[in-house]
Amino acid sequence: MSEVRLRFAPSPTGYLHVGGARTALFNWLYARRMDGKFVLRIEDTDLQRSTREYEQAIMDALRWCGLDWDEGPDVGGPYGPYRQSERTKAGIYSEYARKLVEMERAYYTVYDKIDRKKELLRTFDFPKDYADQGHDVTISFKVPQGKTKFYDLLKGELEFDNSTIEDFVMIKSDGFPTYNYAVVIDDHLMHITHVFRGEDHVSNTPKQIMLYEALGWDIPQFMHIPLILGFDRTPLSKRHGATSVEHFRSIGILSRGLMNYLALLGWSVGEEEIFDVKARVKQFDPSTISNKGVIFDPSKLEWVNGKHMRMMGVEELFKEFSDWINFTGRRMPQVERSYALRVVQVCREKVNTLAQLYDFAYPFFFDDYNFEEQFISEYLLSPYAEELLKKAIEKFSDLEDWSVAGTEKVCRELAELGIASKNKVFQTLRGAVTGRLVTPGLFETLSILEKQKTIERLMRALEHRQTKAQERATQA
Ligand code: GLU
Numbered sequence: 209m210s211e212v213r214l215r216f217a218p219s220p221t222g223y224l225h226v227g228g229a230r231t232a233l234f235n236w237l238y239a240r241r242m243d244g245k246f247v248l249r250i251e252d253t254d255l256q257r258s259t260r261e262y263e264q265a266i267m268d269a270l271r272w273c274g275l276d277w278d279e280g281p282d283v284g285g286p287y288g289p290y291r292q293s294e295r296t297k298a299g300i301y302s303e304y305a306r307k308l309v310e311m312e313r314a315y316y317t318v319y320d321k322i323d324r325k326k327e328l329l330r331t332f333d334f335p336k337d338y339a340d341q342g343h344d345v346t347i348s349f350k351v352p353q354g355k356t357k358f359y360d361l362l363k364g365e366l367e368f369d370n371s372t373i374e375d376f377v378m379i380k381s382d383g384f385p386t387y388n389y390a391v392v393i394d395d396h397l398m399h400i401t402h403v404f405r406g407e408d409h410v411s412n413t414p415k416q417i418m419l420y421e422a423l424g425w426d427i428p429q430f431m432h433i434p435l436i437l438g439f440d441r442t443p444l445s446k447r448h449g450a451t452s453v454e455h456f457r458s459i460g461i462l463s464r465g466l467m468n469y470l471a472l473l474g475w476s477v478g479e480e481e482i483f484d485v486k487a488r489v490k491q492f493d494p495s496t497i498s499n500k501g502v503i504f505d506p507s508k509l510e511w512v513n514g515k516h517m518r519m520m521g522v523e524e525l526f527k528e529f530s531d532w533i534n535f536t537g538r539r540m541p542q543v544e545r546s547y548a549l550r551v552v553q554v555c556r557e558k559v560n561t562l563a564q565l566y567d568f569a570y571p572f573f574f575d576d577y578n579f580e581e582q583f584i585s586e587y588l589l590s591p592y593a594e595e596l597l598k599k600a601i602e603k604f605s606d607l608e609d610w611s612v613a614g615t616e617k618v619c620r621e622l623a624e625l626g627i628a629s630k631n632k633v634f635q636t637l638r639g640a641v642t643g644r645l646v647t648p649g650l651f652e653t654l655s656i657l658e659k660q661k662t663i664e665r666l667m668r669a670l671e672h673r674q675t676k677a678q679e680r681a682t683q684a
Pocket of ligand 1: 217218219251391404405409
């Protein structure tokens with residue numbers, strides 16, 4: 209059997225959408241499953257809307273997703289993409305267009321140079337005089353009579369009546385090819401065997417089939433995947449909120465979390481929901497992909513991501529976390545590695561994204577945390593707080609054993625002094641050393657912070673109490 213070859217062919221007119229990422233994933237999975245090849249082709253023939261910035265962003269997003277491609281121009285380092293704009297300049301598309309004209313399967317159309325919508329002439333001979341005079345010339349495919357059929361892996365045999373399809377432009381007056389034409393030339397020249405893409409392309413496919421037939425080329429296997437929908441069951445778009453891979457990366461979704469969730473949108477791997485997609489390559493079977501629309505649920509994505517955050521090694525998570533901090537340009541904590549690992553280990557239990565981890569772990573990493581309003585009014589300004597904090601400073605100064613059991617012992621002793629109820633004592637201590645009322649376990653928190661930080665923070669809380677009390681007295 210010949211080699212299986214798939215491609216992902218984004219237009220660089222925006223960031224990589226999660227739907228695009230899922231399409232890329234399914235193509236990539238099948239290429240890997242079959243030990244075939246996965247190709248990236250940038251479809252940048254819409255000069256008005258395509259930019260190099262979007263192209264770069266799409267490639268960065270694909271790499272971050274781990275969807276690596278296997279060939280392309282040598283640009284020193286990872287392969288560059290194939291670009292239709294460059295292939296246009298190399299004359300690839302015009303060559304086959306001329307052939308189709310010679311075969312009388314396509315024709316030139318001349319448009320008036322002033323009234324550019326006004327058709328002057330259709331001809332199979334190149335209208336050199338008109339072109340020289342500056343009139344616009346396009347090349348269109350002549351749709352034959354009859355029917356066009358193709359087999360879709362998910363939808364089965366589809367048939368279209370050619371009378372419903374009009375002749376279509378292959379080469380525009382600027383010399384650039386249209387999507388429906390260039391895609392066929394490239395898929396053929398790149399020996400693409402399987403085309404998996406969004407269902408929105410079903411109506412384009414008969415035009416492409418006609419071109420394959422006219423050129424006498426083999427037709428790849430098509431699979432049109434149902435689109436990802438929003439909660440209102442309309443195709444997922446900006447109206448539903450941010451949908452780019454970059455957005456999910458920036459809010460701290462892991463690449464493996466996103467790939468897992470996108471795989472779930474269509475591919476039924478079995479009962480299991482949480483898995484490492486890359487480890488399941490050999491199980492990928494396109495014929496099991498669902499032919500129903502799937503709904504994108506960001507909270508489910510976060511849930512899946514949280515599972516991965518807790519499942520992976522702490523060292524690995526910390527690496528991802530540090531990369532993410534750099535990516536988002538946040539302040540990097542300056543702490544010992546062993547300390548950071550412990551913080552991550554404890555905090556990951558309560559969060560689902562790296563951004564949530566950053567916020568949750570903030571008081572462990574930085575001293576400039578704020579005291580929450582609720583902590584101040586309900587605990588810090590309570591009459592008992594001053595005595596309690598002073599006692600706590602005293603007792604923790606004497607503490608040598610900063611294990612969880614060690615800090616627990618002191619906390620319980622403080623609660624037994626009768627200054628306030630146990631709950632109030634614990635919440636006051638918690639808020640004093642972190643600024644917040646929701647943190648990892650109090651004893652664990654203190655054990656991580658250890659003596660110096662704990663004492664400094666208890667003192668800071670005490671000072672803050674005085675400042676706040678004065679403020680409130682002058683206001684009253
Ligand atoms: N450039 C097209 C798109 O972004 C590619 C469609 C295809 O895979 O044929 O939708």
